[in-house]
Amino acid sequence: MSIESIDNILREAAVSYETSSSMNLVELARLGISKKSLQKLAEIGGLSIKQFTELLPVSLRTIQRYSGGDLLPREVSDHALLIAEVFAKGAEVFDNRESFQRWLQSSLVGLGGQTPLSLLDTSFGIRMIMNELGRLEHGVYS
Helix, strand or coil: CCCHHHHHHHHHHCCCCCCCCCCHHHHHHCCCCEHHHHHHHHHCCCHHHHHHCCCCCCHHHHHHHHHCCEEHHHHHHHHHHHHHHHHHHHHHHHCCHHHHHHCCCCHHHHHHHCCHHHCCCCHHHHHHHHEEEEEEHHCCCC
8 A cells, every 4th residue: 555545545535634654644643633534534435424433443422522623532543544544455456436335345255255344443354454455456366
């Protein structure tokens, strides 16, 4: 996953930070992303804010308490940025967002019949999905 891909997602999500290196992503996770950016990331993934929040270590009610520009806590921001990396890689591998969104919701044999989306709630699941996307990128279907 290139930093430029993440940068594009974060720009699209109206985050006004420069993300030119992995260290900047670390700083962004520490500082926190805004609720508005979280909503845009959900949209990029073809998810409602409720569906997206189910992937994060926070309740929907807690997210609803934030206003658009409020920054989210570190652990929520960190996990959202990891999911943003998946979205960026998926858009890159599938060449368009719609195909990737369909794949996210498809039951896959290589994932034990689970959908990629259902695994994005843990860092281990995120790694599995990134590995699966890497295999698809190189033409290795499982």
